[in-house]
Amino acid sequence: MELQKTGCTHIRKLLKEIVGGELIDKHNQAGAHLFTGDRFFLGSIRNPWDWYVSHWAYGCDGKGTVFYNVTTDGWRGRGRGWKKHPMQTLAEFLQSRPNRHADQWRRTYRDANDPGAFRQWLHMLHDPTYWPDIGEGYWKWPANRVAGLLTWRYMKLFTCREGGLGALKSIVTPEQLAAHESRHCFIDAFIRNERLESDLLDALARADIAVPPATVEEIRMRPKTNTSSKKHGAQFYYDAATEALIAEREKLIVEKFGYLAPGAGACDRRATAPV
Template sequence: MHAFHSLAYLDVEKSGSTYVSQFLRDFLDDDEVVFRKHVEVEDRLPAGRLHVISVRDPLDSYLSLYSYGCQGKGGLFGTMRNAGVENLYDGTADGFDRWLDVVLDPAGAHRLNPGSYGRSGAAPYTGLLSFRVARLSGPRALRWIRRVRSADEFVAAYREHHVVDVVLHNETLTQDLVALVGRDDLAWRPGREAALAALAAQDRLNASSRLDADAGFAVPDDAWDRVAARERLLTEVFGYGAHRTSTRSASQAMSAV
């Protein structure tokens, strides 16, 4: 979580969070209260604060996580290495296919990051990426996550308990940040025009290299269906009903839940 008095950014991993946090730090005209990467919000929320979350197409996220792990980087790579399955990170499409099977299998949740995913008991009902979004979406989210007993219950409980006001989609991150800057309830330094000019001029920070950018890396034909079956929170609530990607043509994004 990256919190200011007027806004709290719920920084889901691999969703553009480094860029968004730096943009807020540079241009939001407010004091920074706390910055703890990928950590849940407080148990008691300050009144009147805007809550912003960033999300990403789930297949795109898995491809990014796999590519990152093939460089020996990331918390997920670390936990899978500790579990003795780092051989899956061989940089090939076949390796990704096998890796995806392991990551999507509820029986392997104990190998994944964060560890609270495996401990929560939610793995039979939701994939890792939807869990990562849900656990940052409101105070004490793990309480309701532990109570769910089906995929339908998981989505319904998220809708009941989340505190998200604004959603930033990785695929249209600049446009969504422009909309955020345009809100009347936020102030920007040295002014709104400067923040908008920076968005127009800057490339996103921390853009990781992707293995599937190589023409020889063929993503399995059934990969999207396998991912979508596990990541229903992202497909049903956040508009990812079909594969979208930040590295190819992207459809128009929603701006809020």
């Protein structure tokens, strides 16, 4: 299950080489038919502070769904899923709002190595005034007052089947959010971006898929794919206020996976992959 900007392009390439199969689509919810039989579900995740920097820097290169949505003036018709779910897409389109802040958003994408631009973007992303610009249904989610965009995507992808977002609409508190995730997350193993190769190999072993030693070593040495042009680590971009903002807005993911803020001097305090 591919969560954007968590190394999923790299994971996909490795899985293609090791286990074969085919890519049906990316970043989509799992269809109900996938829950028959004995399937092993993989999910990918990333340190939230690093995830937001990567997402913004990707936009500075003119890429990504959020970049397209927030920098497009007026109504957005492209990339909504018209072919796959025409009636649902039409209903969502009719309930959407035109983007009135495209110029402001474009200014925040001016330079992938400008921490001031990143902080401005981050504050806008977590300001209710600008939520309709983002799209993805996030601006209508009742829990958007207590959870950020990363948690919204996480909950949609890892706790709901295709088209099944009804249960998320009843969540309004952090406690309800955590309870829903605990009950409904169907991922058997998570691959953390920070230790992608090790977590992937551990997950394959748990799924009884043998990987030759030579392949293991080659995988560990391979460079990442689909990266952005930023030249600095996450700590370069954050100040105390924005660190605290992500700690609050992505509390569920921070606590589940044991992530630390950049100022703490580490990305992850756990030695084993959570499930």
